[in-house]
Amino acid sequence: MTKVLVLYYSSYGHIERMADAVAEGARGAGAQVDIRRVAETAPPDVVAAAHFKTDSSHPVIESADALAGYDAIIVGAPTRFGRMPSQMASFWDTTGGLWAKGALIGKVGGAFTSTASQHGGQETTLFSLITNLLHHGLTIVGLDYGFQGQMGVDEVVGGSPYGATTISGGGGERQPSAAELDGARYQGRRIAEVAAKLAA
Template identity: 75%
Template sequence: MTKVLVLYYSSYGHMSQMADAVAEGARSGGATVDILRVPETAPAEVAQAAGFKSDHTHAVIESVERLADYDAIVIGSPTRFGRMSSQMASFLDQAGGLWFRGALNGKVGAAFTSTASQHGGQETTLFSLITNLLHFGMTVVGLDYGFAGQMGVDEVKGGSPYGATTIADGDGSRMPSAVELDGARYQGKRVAETATRLFA
């Protein structure tokens, strides 16, 4: 059975909810799924002062080497000034050995993110994640327009052909909407289906 890893970083819970939805979609596509988060690198006093969520429901990944155990990896990070968070970057920067061995070549990859506003860097953040996936030799799956929910202007919503997204608002008060979670599920299912076709 196809094995999918949903790997994310979340400060306030938005990415955790999106990760759950991606995993749900991947399971509906026939895959077994693990959801793990990368370690927190911010000092405890900084995280506490900023109100970072501490009651996480997903375990921390033990080692970057574990990435090689999966057929597909879906990476999620909130936006930090138009790019991935330093926590995710720090983790991926440890993958030089995997890259050197070609351990992720041919595997399936995808990305998802959140921003404070509709124009807060969703697509550039997705590209910062996708760039890593391509350097690892992975086949990238986006959020294709088969998911029609990302179209239209009837409500504020995330979504991009490059990956599922959500909008958190400047104070983090807006959690992922039903449409945004559906987009994450759709992308997760596409990842699982693509990996199954490649590795069947």
């Protein structure tokens, strides 16, 4: 059975909801899926002052070495000025040993993100996540146009050929829409399908 890791960082719960949808899609393709989050690195007073969401049913990933046990790794994080946040970057900075051994070469990867506004850096943030995966030798699967939910213009909707996205609003008031969650499920399913084919 194909093993998929959904690895995420979420400040306010938007990416956490997207991670659940990505995992749902991958499970729908018959994969065994684990959802893990990276550790919070912001000081406790900053977390409290910013009202970060601190309760989650998903455990923190214990070690970067765990990545080697998966056939596919799907990474989600919100934007910080058009790139991944320091919490996720700090995690990937611990993966040098895996890189040196080529431990992730040939696996399948993908990314998803959220921004406050429609033009808040969704694609550049996805590329900042994908860049790490490419350096590790993963084959990237995005949100292809088989998912037509990203094509409409009659409502505000995230989505990019580079990965599933959501728009949170300036105060985090907007939760992922049905179309955005469907995009996350679609991408999760596609990644699991590709990983299964490569492992066959």
